[in-house]
Amino acid sequence: MISSSLPKAVKIIEVGPRDGLQNEQQTISADVKIELVNRLSQAGFVNIEAASFVSPKWVPQMATSAEVMAGITRRPGTLYSALVPNMKGFEAALAAGVDEVVIFAAASEAFSQKNINCSIAESVERFRDVARAAKENKLRLRGALSCAFGCPYQGEVSADSVASVVQQLRDLGCDEIDIADTIGVATPRHVQAVMQRAAQEFPIEKLSGHFHDTYGQALANIYASLEVGITIYHASVAGLGGCPYAKGATGNVATEDVLYMLRGLGIATGIDLDKVVDAGQFISAQLGRKAVSRAGNALAAKRGN
Numbered sequence: 001m002i003s004s005s006l007p008k009a010v011k012i013i014e015v016g017p018r019d020g021l022q023n024e025q026q027t028i029s030a031d032v033k034i035e036l037v038n039r040l041s042q043a044g045f046v047n048i049e050a051a052s053f054v055s056p057k058w059v060p061q062m063a064t065s066a067e068v069m070a071g072i073t074r075r076p077g078t079l080y081s082a083l084v085p086n087m088k089g090f091e092a093a094l095a096a097g098v099d100e101v102v103i104f105a106a107a108s109e110a111f112s113q114k115n116i117n118c119s120i121a122e123s124v125e126r127f128r129d130v131a132r133a134a135k136e137n138k139l140r141l142r143g144a145l146s147c148a149f150g151c152p153y154q155g156e157v158s159a160d161s162v163a164s165v166v167q168q169l170r171d172l173g174c175d176e177i178d179i180a181d182t183i184g185v186a187t188p189r190h191v192q193a194v195m196q197r198a199a200q201e202f203p204i205e206k207l208s209g210h211f212h213d214t215y216g217q218a219l220a221n222i223y224a225s226l227e228v229g230i231t232i233y234h235a236s237v238a239g240l241g242g243c244p245y246a247k248g249a250t251g252n253v254a255t256e257d258v259l260y261m262l263r264g265l266g267i268a269t270g271i272d273l274d275k276v277v278d279a280g281q282f283i284s285a286q287l288g289r290k291a292v293s294r295a296g297n298a299l300a301a302k303r304g305n
């Protein structure tokens, strides 16, 4: 059932420093990453995905994660999150002082193998220890579910496969679960169907939408998710991003575009759009290219920078 009214407020998780930068071919210094996180903190995000404690052989760009976590200025009220694939990653994340660990599974067997070198069942077993350790250390636990709308290796992914992994992540004790369109193939009705199926297994207010914009559908998919009551969204400043294990995947939906749309809809986020535009211009200049965010570039041009 689609509710006729949209939520009055939503939470935006800024994933640019992690999902956004992990696929960059050029080495980005820890100092630049720290400056980016600091600028995003000042913009008012309550949750920033700042790091990833994965194997540096698999994702070299994230090898500076401990340095980044040590160098940032923490804003009271902001949670700093990091991806953790196993206990080795958990120990590093704990030592680095992350507030929230993100275990990441897939709704597709093929993607699970390519991304974390094990089956979905094996990944859930591996995450069991991480989940227990997170609880023991009073860290927040988030579960990410990749390829919830399609897989680059096996194609279609059913809503029931998504629901089955949502159930398993719920049983591990996740506080929040991300339903991710890793390769950006979803369209609005499909998104609503999958979100509603996932919500049969996990409270809808703790489900989030993580949309890549590969096919230009991300804002439409967020609007469709708002219609069914999803109130947490991931976005990446300047539209940074791509997954190293999903060929052709482009960036996450740009945070500036999402904030611009939400502002127009009268939906509160608590985030200062101007400061996000500045952060987007900063990181794009560092990367030597124009930001992918249409709203970000338009607002920057209007201001004359």
Ligand SMILES: CC(C)(COP(=O)([O-])OP(=O)([O-])OC[C@H]1O[C@@H](n2cnc3c(N)ncnc32)[C@H](O)[C@@H]1OP(=O)([O-])[O-])[C@@H](O)C(=O)NCCC(=O)NCCSC(=O)C[C@@](C)(O)CC(=O)[O-]
Residues within 6 Å of the ligand: 019, 022, 052, 053, 054, 055, 056, 057, 058, 059, 085, 086, 088, 089, 090, 092, 104, 115, 116, 117, 144, 145, 146, 147, 180, 181, 182, 183, 210, 243, 244, 245
């Ligand atoms: C899971 C593994 C480690 C398995 O990788 P493996 O090769 O099967 O594991 P292993 O246990 O044999 O370890 C291999 C080497 O990595 C080391 N190692 C092992 N673990 C760690 C660790 N945590 N931190 C640092 N080092 C580690 C380990 O010590 C060893 O080093 P060596 O002995 O060869 O020198 C690997 O596949 C991996 O790191 N994968 C991560 C891939 C990744 O980060 N992908 C992008 C994430 S984005 C995503 O998933 C989608 C999402 C969440 O963004 C949502 C969306 O957009 O849709």
